[in-house]
Every structure is written in structure tokens, then in C-alpha cells.
Amino acid sequence: MRRKLAAGNWKMNGDAALLAELGTLAEHQNANGPQIIICPPAPLLSRAHEITKDSPVDIGGQDCHAATSGAHTGDVAASMIADTGATSVIVGHSERRGDHGETNAEIRAKAQAAWAANLTAIICIGESEAERTGPDTLDVIAAQLDASVPDGATGENTVIAYEPIWAIGTGRVPTLDQIIETHDMIRTKLTDRFGKTGNAFRILYGGSVKPTNAAEIFTAENVDGALVGGASLKAADFQPIIDALDAS
Numbered sequence: 001m002r003r004k005l006a007a008g009n010w011k012m013n014g015d016a017a018l019l020a021e022l023g024t025l026a027e028h029q030n031a032n033g034p035q036i037i038i039c040p041p042a043p044l045l046s047r048a049h050e051i052t053k054d055s056p057v058d059i060g061g062q063d064c065h066a067a068t069s070g071a072h073t074g075d076v077a078a079s080m081i082a083d084t085g086a087t088s089v090i091v092g093h094s095e096r097r098g099d100h101g102e103t104n105a106e107i108r109a110k111a112q113a114a115w116a117a118n119l120t121a122i123i124c125i126g127e128s129e130a131e132r133t134g135p136d137t138l139d140v141i142a143a144q145l146d147a148s149v150p151d152g153a154t155g156e157n158t159v160i161a162y163e164p165i166w167a168i169g170t171g172r173v174p175t176l177d178q179i180i181e182t183h184d185m186i187r188t189k190l191t192d193r194f195g196k197t198g199n200a201f202r203i204l205y206g207g208s209v210k211p212t213n214a215a216e217i218f219t220a221e222n223v224d225g226a227l228v229g230g231a232s233l234k235a236a237d238f239q240p241i242i243d244a245l246d247a248s
């Protein structure tokens, strides 16, 4: 039985007002519902943890460096994220892959760094619009999955987030059939590679999840939750998504 998970990626947004939203969100959760992880920008991690530490809401980072320390100005090590009280970190988000040229090999190394710091790695994969309309969509996603997930991944130390790049922040989402087909393929690839353990990985869908489309997306058997950007910034938007997941 996989615990459902709603993860919120604040991206480069966040201030005291948004932390107040987090307090509202934390107050309304019950420990038996889906797991909830909020990923604020690195400077807000400690304050976010202070606000949520007595609630069922967990805190995560948005990225980490693969190294444990050193001359990497502006970067953050996984152990530093863990030190704030966070319990997970997103790696390989398409905005990191695009803005910073991150490769699958780097993302693998970041996931291993996350594990070494006792963080769960939320590894993102997903196709571009050209790849979605091309003939090899599932092969492209499968290759990215293989190359981004290190050996040693388990359902405890790793979450997979399938996020079509063309759906992020655009208001466009794949059809339910496309989501089902892609998540089923990811599940099969995970069980082919990791055996029975492959059934324990949570697979999140991400890309323009809103209160209006969440319930339909969560009907898919291998959708174990969502990674949510824009709609995680307001408790009033994120809560109905959490409720739809809880009811699914």
C-alpha cells in the first residue's frame, strides 16, 4: 500500500506572507491523510520547518548539490537541507535541467547525495512538447527514468515525479489516457529494474494540477499523488487538491 503524497514546489516564490499560508495549511491536516511536503526556496526552509514541525506537513528542498561541501558558490549541500529539518529534496526538475543544463548523470549524483543525507529524493522526469508529439514519447521518458534514477533506489528513499515540461505552468495537461499510459509504463520499468520493490515507489504527476482537474488525474491507478507548483502557493488552492487525493 503506497501512501499518497501531495508535494508543493514553491519555486522562487516565498516571503513572510506565504509562510503564513503554510501555517494555515499545516493547521488543517490530519495525520491519517496523504503525506504533504512543501518545498520552499532554501532561505525559507528553517522557518518553514519551525511552522510545520508539530503538524503532519513535511518540508523539502528544491535542489541540492552532489558534493558534500566545497567551492560551489550559491549551491546548497543535501546535508544543509537536512539540517533545517527538511526530509526530502526535489532533484532534476525540468527548470533545473533547462536553466542550469543539469544532466541525467548529475541528477543521479544529486539523488545519491540526498540519500547520504537521509533525505528522500523526488526525482523529476518528463518530455518536451516536441517529444510528446513525436513517435517515441514513452521511449524518451523511459530512457530519462533509467538514466536519472540510481541503483539503490527504493520506495522509501525515492519518489518519481512525471512532469511533462509543456504542462508546467501552462494550464495544459495531458489527457487522462496519456497520464495512465505514462504512469503504467513507469511502474513497469521500475518493477523490471527493481523487482517487487518497484511497486513501492510513489509516482507523482506534475504539470498544471489544479482543484478543477485533480480528482480526474487521481483516478489513475499508478498516480500516487501530485507535484504542484502554482496551485501550492495558496492554501485555498492546495487544500482541495489534497482533499481530492485523500478521497481518491
Ligand code: PEP
Residues within 6 Å of the ligand: 009, 011, 163, 167, 168, 169, 170, 206, 207, 208, 209, 227, 228, 229, 230, 231
Ligand atoms: C512544478 O513546478 O513542478 C509544476 C508542476 O508547476 P505547475 O503546477 O505550476 O504547473
